[in-house]
Amino acid sequence: MSSNIVAILGTGVWGSALGAIAKSNSHDVHFWSHRGDVTLESVVKDADIIVSAVSMKGVIPTIGKLRSLNLPTDKIIVTATKGLDPETTRTPSQIWQTAFPDHSVVVLSGPNLSKEIAKGLPAATVVASNDLAAAERVQEIYSSDTFRVYVNEDPIGTELGGTLKNVIAIASGVCDGMELGTNAKAALLTRALPEMIRIGIHLGASAETFFGLSGLGDLMATCDSSLSRNYQVGYGLSHGKPLEEILADLEGTAEGVNTANVLVKIADLEAIAVPIARQVHRLLRAKITPEEAIQALMERDLKPEFCDLDF
Structure with a gap:
């Protein structure tokens, strides 16, 4: 494949890792x-x-700077940010596509812990776009012997998988921090997946996307690793640390904190059941203790396992 010029916006661990892959x-x-x-x-x-690869709060300011440059429409925009805008509740790709309607926008998301990628450890990811040719071009640029890249045509589902699992990762950190055991962790993650799918379907995603790398794959990686900043938030909360102190000690942004706030806002407006996210949201706001959050989930009404999925 011929050489391309790749511009990386954001020089954190994730942006640096993506730059290193392209350079290699x-x-x-x-x-x-x-x-x-x-x-x-x-x-x-x-x-x-x-x-x-900027943080969620940096997306709109960065777009503002780029719009003044009159970008040629043949430039492909790849968004590798996981989050939701607190004002509009939109995903990064939706914001990018609205700002640049004539450009191809590609979502890159998967079980990609930045520090492992930076070490050159093997991993896989997904690039998704309504423009399949653009996604395939990004696939070719990033595929290597240590980084396997798949494509699909569900950018919103691919993006939401990587975004929503950050909220669950906070809950997972709480679970491990409280030493609730393997059974509890398995129950949490298994019930988290249909919660993510419910939200995804409501927002226009395909259910099957959540069973792939950017959904289930990212959920497994982020919820079982101390490298995850969102997991670290939950773990700290389980030990009684104030949220402000936890966030101050992190290397980078724990997007799940903002995402939990936006997600509950969407759920309230659209009447979507998000029991796990709702307890995480209450915990982050110091409305309940970790013990009370667990108890609230255990005391929910009894129901059939698959009663609330329509796919």
Whole structure:
């Protein structure tokens, strides 16, 4: 494959790892950070692919800067951000596509713990877009002997899988921190999946996407690793640490905190059952203790296992 110019927006661990993969595949990689001295215009000017790895709160400001540059429509925009906008409740790809309606927008998401990727450990991910050709081009750019890339045509489902599991990862950290055992952890993750699917279907995603790498795969990786920042939040809360203290000690952003707030907002407006996310939300706001959150989930009404799925 011919060499491409790849612009990486965001120089955190994730952005740096994505840049390293592209560079190892002999592509020309340029980095931009809002804290750096290099201008955004100079980084994206000749880029074939623009990869956004900024945090959720940085998405809209970054888009604002890019819109003033009149980007040619042949540049592919890849979003690797997991989160929901607190004002509009939209996903990053929806925000990017609205801002750049004539560009191909590709979602990159999967069970990709940044620090493991940075070490060159084997992993797989998904690139998804309504423009399959654009997704396949990104697939070719990023596929390597340690990074296997799959494609699909469900960007919203791929994106929501990686976003919603962050909330569950907080619950998982609580579960492990309280030493509730393997049975409890298995029950939590198994019941989390239909909760994610309910939300996804309501927001226009395909149910089957959540059984793939960006759904179940990312759920398993993030909820069972101390490398996950969201898991660390839950683990800290289980030991009585204040949320502010936990967040101050993290390397990077725990997107699940904001996502829990936005998710409950969506659930309230659309009458979607999100029992796990709701307890996480209450815990994050210090409305309940970890013990009370567990008790609330255990005391829910009895029901058949598959009564609330319509796929």
